[in-house]
């Protein structure tokens with residue numbers, strides 16, 4: 313049997329290990345269609361999944377062997393200058409959103425990477441959402457005016473802070489626990505030219521480690537942000553994305569990086585925001601990925617050293633003696649030197665992100681091909697995370713109870729570490745909107 317291109321794209325994911333072959337896929341185009349689907353699932357008790365952009369790192373979170381519900385048809389992008397908001401359908405790719413808004417001189421707090429090729433948005437409005445402009449405006453979930461969910465009870469709602477404060481709280485970080493969101497109304501922000509791009513170096517360069525640490529310790533400018541990633545797959549490659557929200561960063565902002573000789577890529581310049589985002593090449597994963605995260609406040613020298621050492625000294629994911637002879641394997645460790653006021657714009661929600669605890673979402677991602685290595689590789693990601701967190705705790709920059717970012721955390725993580733003290737309330741809310749327990753038929757973080 314030949315699968316239709318629609319079925320293939322409905323089931324496709326950024327990481328192959330996050331895909332499954334569903335029994336069928338369906339593309340609703342109205343909230344009413346979604347309500348009918350939930351009504352049918354109520355009767356048949358079929359397993360199901362909802363997929364937005366398919367960027368989940370965990371298998372089974374947006375895939376199923378039952379009914380795959382793809383949001384590809386929800387394509388609205390509508391800017392209202394009077395309310396300074398943008399209505400965005402849940403099936404858009406970010407390039408299209410940014411491209412439509414660019415001529416209007418506005419943007420939204422959205423993805424940091426482009427969505428090219430297959431339907432790839434990175435819908436961060438249900439998990440958290442760290443963006444290039446987060447230091448200025450908050451996470452994506454802090455920039456929501458309203459959600460349009462269809463709850464598992466098949467209610468079609470327009471949810472604002474005033475109309476449904478309970479589910480508005482739950483949706484801001486609660487993932488798919490309150491049903492399927494077909495659209496979002498987002499705050500719009502002015503957006504002009506930016507300065508930025510990527511520097512790439514081969515090998516471990518002490519001056520780069522120092523520059524990362526100095527930037528992290530000293531940057532107080534909410535317009536300036538960097539994203540350094542150490543990628544190791546036999547050779548160490550360091551990419552550093554520089555971003556400034558304005559065409560000309562003040563002298564000294566990025567000089568320490570730009571002064572390091574030997575970059576093999578130096579695509580850093582003044583450009584449109586869209587061009588900047590589209591210039592960021594995503595590391596394409598091998599067919600499988602394992603992810604995990606460590607909440608870290610400041611990146612001290614010992615912490616940066618521990619991170620780099622995890623790529624070089626203990627690459628357990630890449631050693632023949634672990635039975636993982638996988639020439640395509642690599643590990644990518646992303647440092648997140650957001651400034652200490654990272655959560656100054658927090659509006660609360662299911663994802664605990666308070667100014668009192670400015671934990672940044674340091675990420676470990678291991679990419680590989682061998683399905684028999686799933687358990688070993690997942691354990692390697694957890695082991696590396698634990699080693700780095702131990703150093704961060706010793707440095708006073710993390711704690712055993714610190715909150716992990718749910719979009720990067722590995723399946724199996726204790727829910728208390730994702731939702732903290734919000735967990736009991738979230739359980740009560742979820743039961744209120746899912747009387748038929750349809751969520752037990754799908755994957756994701758289950759309260």
Ligand SMILES: Cc1cc2nc3c(=O)[nH]c(=O)nc-3n(C[C@H](O)[C@H](O)[C@H](O)COP(=O)(O)OP(=O)(O)OC[C@H]3O[C@@H](n4cnc5c(N)ncnc54)[C@H](O)[C@@H]3O)c2cc1C
Nearest residue numbers: 363364365366367368373374424435441442488492493756
């Ligand atoms: C290359 C890459 C770069 C990334 N960069 C960033 C970044 O810069 N900042 C950041 O914060 N995160 C980033 N992420 C993480 C990303 O935000 C999360 O993986 C996010 O969940 C992806 O959303 P999605 O719609 O693509 O995922 P999907 O795989 O489609 O869904 C993820 C989860 O959300 C649920 N879901 C999706 N859409 C809906 C909906 N409309 N209604 C209800 N439930 C839904 C799914 O059921 C699933 O449980 C990145 C991920 C990748 C792969």
